[in-house]
Amino acid sequence: MSLKVDLELVTKYNRPGPRYTSYPTAPHFSPEVKETDWSKAIVANNLSDERDLSLYLHLPFCDTLCYFCGCTNIITRNKDHVETYLNHLLQELELFGKLMNPDRKVVQQHFGGGTPTYLEPDQIRRLGGRLQELFPHAADAEIGCEIDPRGLTREHLVALREVGFNRNSIGVQDFTPQVQKAVNRINSESMLREIVGWHNELGFESLNLDLIYGLPFQTPESFEKTLKAILTFNPDRLAVFSYAHVPWMKPNQKLIKETDLPSPDLKLAMLKMIIETLTDSGYVYIGMDHFAKVDDELAIAQREKTLQRNFQGYSTKAGVDIYAFGMSSISQVDSIYAQNTKDINLYQDQIKAGTLPIEKGYILTDEDIIRRNVIMRMMCDLEIDFKNMSRNLNLDFKIHFGAELSNLDEFQQDGLIELDSHRLKVTDKGRLFIRNIAMTFDAYLGEGEGRFSKTI
Numbered sequence: 001m002s003l004k005v006d007l008e009l010v011t012k013y014n015r016p017g018p019r020y021t022s023y024p025t026a027p028h029f030s031p032e033v034k035e036t037d038w039s040k041a042i043v044a045n046n047l048s049d050e051r052d053l054s055l056y057l058h059l060p061f062c063d064t065l066c067y068f069c070g071c072t073n074i075i076t077r078n079k080d081h082v083e084t085y086l087n088h089l090l091q092e093l094e095l096f097g098k099l100m101n102p103d104r105k106v107v108q109q110h111f112g113g114g115t116p117t118y119l120e121p122d123q124i125r126r127l128g129g130r131l132q133e134l135f136p137h138a139a140d141a142e143i144g145c146e147i148d149p150r151g152l153t154r155e156h157l158v159a160l161r162e163v164g165f166n167r168n169s170i171g172v173q174d175f176t177p178q179v180q181k182a183v184n185r186i187n188s189e190s191m192l193r194e195i196v197g198w199h200n201e202l203g204f205e206s207l208n209l210d211l212i213y214g215l216p217f218q219t220p221e222s223f224e225k226t227l228k229a230i231l232t233f234n235p236d237r238l239a240v241f242s243y244a245h246v247p248w249m250k251p252n253q254k255l256i257k258e259t260d261l262p263s264p265d266l267k268l269a270m271l272k273m274i275i276e277t278l279t280d281s282g283y284v285y286i287g288m289d290h291f292a293k294v295d296d297e298l299a300i301a302q303r304e305k306t307l308q309r310n311f312q313g314y315s316t317k318a319g320v321d322i323y324a325f326g327m328s329s330i331s332q333v334d335s336i337y338a339q340n341t342k343d344i345n346l347y348q349d350q351i352k353a354g355t356l357p358i359e360k361g362y363i364l365t366d367e368d369i370i371r372r373n374v375i376m377r378m379m380c381d382l383e384i385d386f387k388n389m390s391r392n393l394n395l396d397f398k399i400h401f402g403a404e405l406s407n408l409d410e411f412q413q414d415g416l417i418e419l420d421s422h423r424l425k426v427t428d429k430g431r432l433f434i435r436n437i438a439m440t441f442d443a444y445l446g447e448g449e450g451r452f453s454k455t456i
Contacts, residue, residue: 003279003428005272009414013436014268016452017445019288020379020435021311022337023372024362024444025452026330029339033361035350038331038338042099045333049103051321055135056312057089057127058326060114060344063151066185067255068173068215068243072328072342073114085326085344086123088351090130092325095356097134105138106131108317109164111145117152121159128163137164142297142317144169144206147195149187154198167206168199169239174215175226182216182260189229196233206296209235213270214243216260220269227277237298238283238291239313240274242267244453275432287379287434290314307380314380327357335364367443374401375438382426382434404440411437 018025045051060074061082074081109131119127137143144167145160160168172192173185180186199207209230213223230238245261247253262270275285283291284299290313292298301307301316308315310322311330321333327347330339341347341359350357364372370393378384390397398405398421408424411417416430417437426434439445 029360031360035358046101052107054108054320056324058329059116061118062115067183088348109143115148121155124159169208171210173212208237211240337362384424
């Protein structure tokens with residue numbers, strides 16, 4: 001399905017808004033949610049063996065600083081720091097393991113960072129092997145790792161395969177030398193080609209490549225060259241992120257000169273080129289920054305209305321609880337979110353003391369759960385069937401959300417949605433504006449808005 005982008009509408013709707021990896025969103029998390037709240041939630045959650053599990057592990061270390069980065073990371077070349085952190089991470093897993101129902105299955109597992117492959121291959125084997133021992137994994141579990149191509153060896157990928165990993169996500173960002181130098185991230189096309197060759201040779205099932213547009217010195221013409229080079233690798237999925245320049249929140253971004261950034265008009269022209277090029281090349285625009293081949297699990301899940309959205313982005317696994325480990329990671333079960341501390345020393349001290357390192361979280365109300373369901377289905381299915389949603393939520397959708405439905409006129413007039421007495425459906429034209437449409441159902445909109453990136 002080839003899409004065309006209307007830049008006038010992009011300009012009109014491009015304002016700050018949540019990405020809805022959760023609802024309520026992270027700015028609403030509170031330190032009033034304590035470790036005791038989370039421990040009780042884990043015990044209650046494990047009384048059942050019916051819900052599958054998704055595991056996330058945060059490995060924050062990087063060899064060098066990428067100036068654009070917005071992640072929680074630690075720049076070091078001292079491998080002793082990595083080993084110390086790994087030992088504490090394994091201890092955190094042991095604490096969790098004691099609370100786990102052994103009949104529950106892991107259907108999804110992800111290493112994020114930082115740079116997970118900054119670990120040595122034997123450290124990957126040790127961590128991955130212990131996860132397999134502590135948490136029974138389903139035979140078809142999706143097990144993926146984020147990869148920085150710099151410093152990666154074939155042995156890293158061999159180690160990942162040995163402990164069950166079957167998919168990789170590689171950060172490319174841009175191939176243009178001037179852009180790479182400006183953001184302190186040098187990784188050549190030939191480097192990536194060798195790594196993708198290893199990936200295919202070792203039998204990984206899925207490949208995602210990450211790009212960023214809006215970086216210094218990028219132009220629509222230069223980024224189109226990167227994009228066309230990327231397509232020769234035939235990735236199953238692509239994530240093409242918009243760079244958000246927020247140096248007041250991420251001090252490392254002060255190393256990027258604002259005068260080197262593309263103008264808003266150039267950035268919008270890049271967005272138009274990206275969407276039109278990828279959809280013309282056979283990729284489905286899932287939504288937000290994500291594209292997938294027509295036969296990829298993400299595209300299939302969206303068509304079958306089983307797609308999910310959580311802290312790792314879009315996911316094919318429905319009805320899972322998320323247990324997250326390591327500094328800054330966020331867990332989600334039932335009606336509670338819990339986030340670990342971002343302070344590595346505090347994290348390690350709490351693990352030594354035998355306590356879960358929770359810094360803050362959020363306990364959802366009944367109304368929060370209702371609105372989360374609506375927003376997540378809108379973000380994933382791109383439509384709401386009023387009768388089905390009323391049955392699922394045990395309420396009359398059109399009455400409960402009467403005010404919100406009456407505020408959709410502008411989207412309808414601009415051709416972004418179709419609205420009748422039975423359903424609300426996002427048009428192909430409206431896919432680009434899904435965050436704006438979902439915001440209509442957000443009861444907290446306006447609180448902490450300055451902390452959000454722009455919607456497009």
